[in-house]
Amino acid sequence: MQSSVLSGKTYFIRTFGCQMNMHDSERVSGLLDSCGCLEVAEPAEADIVIFMTCCVREAADTRLYGQCSSCKSLPAPPGGKRVIAVGGCIAQRDGAGLLTNLDNVDVIFGTASIAHVAELLEQAFVEGGHHIRCEEKDSGAATDMPWHRAENYRAWVPIMTGCNNFCSYCIVPYVRGREKSRSFEKIVDEVTGLVRIGVREITLLGQNVNSYGRDLFGTPRFAELLRAVGDTGIERIFFTSSHPKDLLPETIDAMAEVPAVMPQLHLAVQSGSSRILKLMNRRYTREQYLALIDQVRERIPDIALSTDIIVGFPGETEEDFEQTLSLAEQVGYAHAFTFIYSKRAGTPAATIEDPTPRDVILERFNRLVKVIEDGAYAYNQHDLHTVVPMLVEGTSKKDATRLLGKSPKNQTVHAPIPEGYTVDELIGKIVDVDVDRARTWYLSGTVVGSPR
Template sequence: MSKTFYIETFGCQMNAHDSEKVIGTLEHEGYSRVQDEADAGLILYNTCSIRDKAEQKVFHRLNEYKKLQGEGKKFAVIGCVAQQEGEKIFDKAPYVSLVSGSASYRNLPQMLARLEAGEQRITGLDDRQTDETFETPFVARTNPHRGYITIIEGCDKFCAYCVVPYTRGKERSRTANSVLDEAIRMADAGFTEIQLLGQNVNSYHDPSAKMTFAELLAAVGSIPGIRRVRFTTSHPRDFTKDIVDAIDAVPTLCDHVHLPVQSGSTNVLRAMAREYTRDWYLERISWIKAAKRNISITSDIIVGFPGETEEDLEQTATLLEEVGYDAIFAFKYSPRPNTPAINMADSIPEEVKVKRLQILLDRQRETQRLNYERHLGEVMELMVEGHNRQRNQVIGRSTQNKTVNFTTTQPILPATGSYVSVRITQTFPNSLLGEALAS
């Protein structure tokens, strides 16, 4: 087998960062990355099972490239669909040689050695109860300015609709020293923004009992050279006031909190096994709104969960207006394998789910329009993310995680990763327009 590889990543930011660590591990084991499947000896698919029909998309992709098997190429399915489907993948796609869930990534070097030795069916599927995390110094970070650190893996929440506890295993946290050591190495390498990751990032519990999550946030934000620290995704059950206090106290902590509510109805939240009420959630929102800094709030919403009534939907809509989210990510419910909700009667027709989703999006759009209008005339510091040459604009992101397209009178456009002060001149429901201030 040629020691070249191609990897395709599906799904969330955690999957993308997992791929950075997998790529780094492969390269440390002597593999070279290529950009085309046809040039690779090993083809990996890092999969996500959150979205509807996720496994179908993976098998479709595998089927597209099975003709390459005759050229001696090897295939690996890793990630959530690998854990979910397990050895059934070998039955559906016999040309696959390696199937591994994310909890087994730390064993990747040994699995690669077995693959190179000619083994045909290698699995890493039995580690969901492990206490170990996937820590490696070999991370192929794709962005030289913004980097990610996974501080907690797995999930213990078992929400009725969610497959993550069954695919990523139980919650297990890295030590605070391990996280800080990696953050310091990143700062020394020139990174100025760090994002801490976890399925429930604020459920972090330091195995060495040295730091709370809020204390870890503050410590990362105090590292010389780090200008921005973000974290995602938080769970309301573990969202504590000291997190807001840390954001107020440490200027490098970004003034943005992503706090998924999923529904504004306590009845639906109970059916979802979220284990909090609407009032519990709104209490946490009140902490954020009482902060000295103006903290942007975003959320996730599921519509059409089994048993959701029109009254439940209206409660979600009124919650959106009461909180005044800067953005939401809203989805129609779809049953996922192995979850408790799969046994619930999915009684809401698809066309009703589509209608309900649009109702929420329309009402949220007006809230966002008003929220973004408040930034008119404001001066923001932006991190440059790219350039739109056709429009002669620069693309930047604020500490509140808002996208700003801006112009500059300078003959040379600011470099990606640099920081620029910009005055906001025009607002839209999802973005802002501005002009760079003379430096």
């Protein structure tokens, strides 16, 4: 789809937020590439600057306002006129309201309007003024658009969009809409195509992958999807996110039985207190979550478990918080994303008053981080003096002589570049690393044998 207006223009995309947003950015890039545009590394070099936004965390709002405003002081681009666009969740939530704080924005497009980005940008270049499109519902077309992938050995594969869960603190169902699954055949065909072009690792993406297919077939078919994707020949399968209430025994069986499904599971717990879980509208109790962990470990004993935890949900008492601490100790997570609760306007939790002082919440947060770090350190000791297959991603930011990659359990692994190889030759290859050091957030060792 060449566009006479956009052809030859340069673009820069900055993405805030989760993997779903990263993937949306890949779709925007794919669309602009097909219009003859060229991606550049700096906003100053770009005719088009796009911010893909996230409204789940407050920090992303603040970063958007800062970075978007700073575009005003950039020198004029090569083409003379620069168009600034904002997409993603904040665009979907605020629409034209964004212009109140960001008067230099020309184009606003919501999460369901990605397929229209090119025409909106064209209108901005030709007519000037503001061009806004924030449909309520995704036509589905955008999910099947071509996209520009940053890497040729791994890929994100969206399997569904939206969420039906309405956790009381979360804005996602309001901005991303209800669950909408992609066609089973299209997903399997896409992964088959990826295998054909050399992709080795995929991450199946959705806000709640365990309920994949409920809207298409009446019951979830995620276990079946994992088996079908596993039959394509792909070597490594990860998936995210999983809601505990929807993780079915048949899915745990598929995870244990499909060799390509990696021994890693991100299962957001959010709180260890059943009282707080109820206020969060999570629809499981502490006991049910722990029973689920037991079931998973029974089938996949050394699985790496990760989670999300919120500290300072309105009304959380010391007793509630201690329940979270003890749950984290009991599970022994390999990794966890810990957050201090931040109010999201428009969610039910935003109306709950909370008298807990900020310094108390901060002190609890630091105690939790310590427990998570101790658990991750202990977990990584299981891999000390073992050989771990690492999929090479590049080199360490701190030391360009050391390879950096991921283990099947999604641990970060480092090793010196083996003699006789360059980094470029090894990116996308799997190398075996004999681990002689296991720290809280990484494993390191020496490459043994030949890359494959």
